[in-house]
Amino acid sequence: MGDPRVVWCNMNTVVSGIVIGSGQLRIPSHIRILHVEQEVEGDDTSALQSVLECDTKREGLLKEEREISAKLNASR
Numbered sequence: 001m002g003d004p005r006v007v008w009c010n011m012n013t014v015v016s017g018i019v020i021g022s023g024q025l026r027i028p029s030h031i032r033i034l035h036v037e038q039e040v041e042g043d044d045t046s047a048l049q050s051v052l053e054c055d056t057k058r059e060g061l062l063k064e065e066r067e068i069s070a071k072l073n074a075s076r
Contacts, residue, residue, distance in 0.1 A: 045053075053059060
């Protein structure tokens with residue numbers, strides 16, 4: 001069924017920590033919890049682009065694609 005992902009966005013990290021740490025929210029062992037810094041420099045990057053850039057496997061494949069394309073174009 002693919003790679004389903006859930007993102008919980010919450011401005012109040014104290015409440016998030018209490019809910020997660022208190023056992024009120026049961027998280028299966030196959031789920032990873034990542035903390036994202038809230039205070040960041042603003043720029044023109046969309047929220048979607050920011051999330052996509054966090055996928056290191058995808059970013060690595062895109063980099064490899066660019067490198068291969070550059071080599072192919074250089075040999076023409």
